[in-house]
Amino acid sequence: MIRSLILIGFTYLIFHLHITGDINKYINMKYSYLSAAAGYALLVLTIVQILMLNKEPSKDAGCDHDHCGHNHSKEDKWYKKLYIYPIFAFPIISGLFFPIATLDSNIVKAKGFHFPIYDEGQGDSFMQQQFLRPDTSVYYGKDDYDTLMKKEKKKYVNQSTIILNDKNYLKGMETIYNFPGDFLGKEIEFKGFVFNDKETIDKNQLFVFRFGVIHCIADSGVFGMLVDMPEGTKLKNDEWVTVKGKISTIYYQPFKTNIPYLKVEEWSKTAAPKEQYVFRGY
Amino acid sequence: MFGISLPQSFLQMNTIFISILIEALPFVTLGVLISGIIQIFVTEEMIAKIMPKNRVLAVIFASFLGILFPSCECGIVPIVSRLVSKGVPISAGIAFMLTAPIINPVVLFATYIAFGSDWKMPLYRGVGAIIVAIVTGIFIAYRYKGNPFKENYHHHHHHHEKTTFWKKVWRTLEHAVEEFFSMGKYLVIGSLIAAAVQTYVKTSTLVSIGQGPASSSFVMMALSFILSLCSEADAFIASSFRTTFSTGSLLAFLVFGPMVDIKNLMMMLATFKKRLVLMIVVAVFVIVFGYSLLF
Numbered sequence: 293m294i295r296s297l298i299l300i301g302f303t304y305l306i307f308h309l310h311i312t313g314d315i316n317k318y319i320n321m322k323y324s325y326l327s328a329a330a331g332y333a334l335l336v337l338t339i340v341q342i343l344m345l346n347k348e349p350s351k352d353a354g355c356d357h358d359h360c361g362h363n364h365s366k367e368d369k370w371y372k373k374l375y376i377y378p379i380f381a382f383p384i385i386s387g388l389f390f391p392i393a394t395l396d397s398n399i400v401k402a403k404g405f406h407f408p409i410y411d412e413g414q415g416d417s418f419m420q421q422q423f424l425r426p427d428t429s430v431y432y433g434k435d436d437y438d439t440l441m442k443k444e445k446k447k448y449v450n451q452s453t454i455i456l457n458d459k460n461y462l463k464g465m466e467t468i469y470n471f472p473g474d475f476l477g478k479e480i481e482f483k484g485f486v487f488n489d490k491e492t493i494d495k496n497q498l499f500v501f502r503f504g505v506i507h508c509i510a511d512s513g514v515f516g517m518l519v520d521m522p523e524g525t526k527l528k529n530d531e532w533v534t535v536k537g538k539i540s541t542i543y544y545q546p547f548k549t550n551i552p553y554l555k556v557e558e559w560s561k562t563a564a565p566k567e568q569y570v571f572r573g574y
Numbered sequence: 575m576f577g578i579s580l581p582q583s584f585l586q587m588n589t590i591f592i593s594i595l596i597e598a599l600p601f602v603t604l605g606v607l608i609s610g611i612i613q614i615f616v617t618e619e620m621i622a623k624i625m626p627k628n629r630v631l632a633v634i635f636a637s638f639l640g641i642l643f644p645s646c647e648c649g650i651v652p653i654v655s656r657l658v659s660k661g662v663p664i665s666a667g668i669a670f671m672l673t674a675p676i677i678n679p680v681v682l683f684a685t686y687i688a689f690g691s692d693w694k695m696p697l698y699r700g701v702g703a704i705i706v707a708i709v710t711g712i713f714i715a716y717r718y719k720g721n722p723f724k725e726n727y728h729h730h731h732h733h734h735e736k737t738t739f740w741k742k743v744w745r746t747l748e749h750a751v752e753e754f755f756s757m758g759k760y761l762v763i764g765s766l767i768a769a770a771v772q773t774y775v776k777t778s779t780l781v782s783i784g785q786g787p788a789s790s791s792f793v794m795m796a797l798s799f800i801l802s803l804c805s806e807a808d809a810f811i812a813s814s815f816r817t818t819f820s821t822g823s824l825l826a827f828l829v830f831g832p833m834v835d836i837k838n839l840m841m842m843l844a845t846f847k848k849r850l851v852l853m854i855v856v857a858v859f860v861i862v863f864g865y866s867l868l869f
Contacts, residue, residue: 299754301788302599306809319593323597327597329600330599333603334599335602336752340748380758382762386588387588393586393589395586395589398583398586398773399586402772402776404777504785507806508807509807510594511803511810512768513811514812
């Protein structure tokens with residue numbers, strides 16, 4: 293009986309998320325067909341469980357040999373059920389009734405952030421990096437990757453102002469980090485939330501980030517850029533801003549390397565976008 | 575909600591927890607269904623026919639079987655336990671369990687994309703997984719004797735009397751429901767722990783510990799264990815670490831994580847004897863560590 297309810301709960305949770313559209317607050321919609329399929333499979337299991345429930349009395353009485361050994365729920369001790377079923381019930385209740393939280397600077401603090409810095413156009417810091425990982429330059433198979441990234445680069449380099457939106461945010465950022473040299477002095481505009489760390493807090497600097505999601509938000513990470521704000525601007529974590537300015541590079545002590553950064557010329561506070569995450573398209 | 579306000583960090587943990595569950599559910603459901611199909615449709619005789627008689631050959635054979643098997647580590651434990659109860663040697667079963675989440679085409683392709691369209695990383699990852707699986711499998715074949723299953727792990731004794739196809743389908747589904755409940759609770763607990771760690775433990779402190787070749791491999795293995803990522807997504811996470819970590823330690827992350835993480839450790843402990851699980855974890859740890867130092 294309780295098992296049927298649990299299966300109904302799981303099935304309902306999945307369909308509920310799909311129908312309300314809240315599923316995109318948990319996973320990359322590119323993989324939504326997987327969870328939809330799981331929803332249907334669970335529906336089948338639910339029906340099976342309910343039918344099993346109806347058949348049970350006769351089974352227990354007769355225990356014809358091919359059914360012995362099934363129905364282990366009957367063998368479970370009552371005190372086991374006392375903690376097993378609440379375990380199953382918890383995600384159903386918390387998934388349906390607790391408000392869905394959005395990842396913010398809190399999670400950035402816990403997870404940290406990394407930039408995909410490659411070995412193009414890097415100065416001395418490049419040598420230091422190589423010292424830490426001696427054989428990587430051979431290993432990243434420059435040929436294939438270069439062709440792919442150069443194609444990406446062409447798309448952006450010739451534009452006078454590069455505007456990163458929900459769709460091209462991740463690709464665009466990756467391209468800039470790959471070829472910081474080619475983007476020096478380019479004008480770029482993007483939106484994100486503010487993150488201050490102890491390196492930037494005393495300066496006119498802060499990070500503008502967005503969470504990028506691969507599969508589900510458990511594997512998300514932040515992508516964005518260090519920005520240099522006009523004198524005296526202080527913003528709190530998680531405030532959403534649109535920034536526009538020219539790309540430059542700066543030595544960032546914690547990473548011991550040069551990273552691209554944005555010298556902001558124009559900026560404004562904006563409302564958080566409807567979809568706060570950006571999704572990886574491939 | 576409920577007249578009480580829960581702290582934001584708790585809600586974020588809950589959201590991450592639900593997202594891990596939603597991501598894992600398709601694979602767990604697929605796993606329990608396949609487990610049901612094996613239970614009902616695959617006979618001991620069929621397995622005896624396919625599996626090589628020689629223990630070492632059986633392990634090697636099982637290590638490569640995963641190529642055909644698009645599975646994530648969350649669904650693999652019920653499948654393996656069913657195969658073993660059908661007469662697959664435990665050593666071969668474990669070898670299959672260790673490679674299947676890594677060497678299948680989906681995961682290798684994801685790794686290829688994540689590491690900038692380069693085949694070297696998926697190649698090293700696949701080769702590493704196969705080495706680990708073969709060595710661990712052979713180790714278990716010679717060092718582990720006796721029943722691999724926990725005492726209270728239920729055995730399904732099946733009698734091969736003639737039944738109709740639809741009756742078999744029905745029993746497959748019944749079996750899948752049973753398996754869903756016996757594995758599901760560990761999935762829930764494992765996902766909850768992983769979500770809590772992601773929300774409350776600072777990854778950066780962990781990352782700052784490991785910079786030498788040995789300590790960085792160690793740190794990356796620990797990270798892959800606690801993050802409990804799906805093997806189809808972990809390559810993207812690993813690639814974000816490539817500025818701070820060496821190739822060897824990234825490989826340690828990519829090979830160790832799908833083999834041993836919080837979610838599937840819970841499921842293994844629910845199925846197999848503690849001593850066997852301990853042997854698997856230690857063997858995998860040592861071999862992955864050694865392999866990572868080669869790079």
